[in-house]
Amino acid sequence: MRCPICAYEDTRVLDSRPTEDDQAIRRRRECPTCLHRFTTYERIEQGPLVVVKKDGRREVFDRQKVLKGVLTALQKRPIPLAKAEEMVAALERDLRQGGGGEVPSAAIGERVMDSLRQIDQVAYIRFASVYRAFEHPGGFREMLEHLEGDSEDEGRDL
Numbered sequence: 295m296r297c298p299i300c301a302y303e304d305t306r307v308l309d310s311r312p313t314e315d316d317q318a319i320r321r322r323r324e325c326p327t328c329l330h331r332f333t334t335y336e337r338i339e340q341g342p343l344v345v346v347k348k349d350g351r352r353e354v355f356d357r358q359k360v361l362k363g364v365l366t367a368l369q370k371r372p373i374p375l376a377k378a379e380e381m382v383a384a385l386e387r388d389l390r391q392g393g394g395g396e397v398p399s400a401a402i403g404e405r406v407m408d409s410l411r412q413i414d415q416v417a418y419i420r421f422a423s424v425y426r427a428f429e430h431p432g433g434f435r436e437m438l439e440h441l442e443g444d445s446e447d448e449g450r451d452l
């Protein structure tokens with residue numbers, strides 16, 4: 295890596311460690327000529343994640359769009375923005391690990407619902423009601439029954 299100050303080509307790596315989220319390697323470097331120190335980040339270059347809609351149309355996964363939907367569901371709920379951002383980042387990581395670079399749009403909706411459910415029940419119901427109404431009308435009641443069934447399960451486990 296070339297020194298940004300004197301352009302000397304063979305800078306030394308002083309320290310190398312993963313970033314907090316484990317998505318990159320952070321390197322402290324020093325130029326042996328001018329002693330300038332600087333930091334570089336090494337990341338995996340990711341291709342676009344492609345969303346396949348029900349009708350077969352494809353569009354590039356848009357993290358901001360998903361976050362917007364999540365934040366709408368979380369409106370006036372006591373959940374910090376950072377938590378929502380973290381949730382969407384984790385979701386994207388999982389979707390990418392699914393492989394192939396393509397993911398059905400329905401899988402994203404389902405994943406968002408799963409995640410919201412763990413964070414905030416009210417937001418979960420808000421999101422699910424909008425999502426289910428769109429995906430298949432009539433599914434909302436089914437979803438509520440499913441939710442009640444789950445609470446019973448948890449009770450039994452305790």
Ligand SMILES: [Zn+2]
Nearest residue numbers: 297300325328
């Ligand atoms: Zn230098």
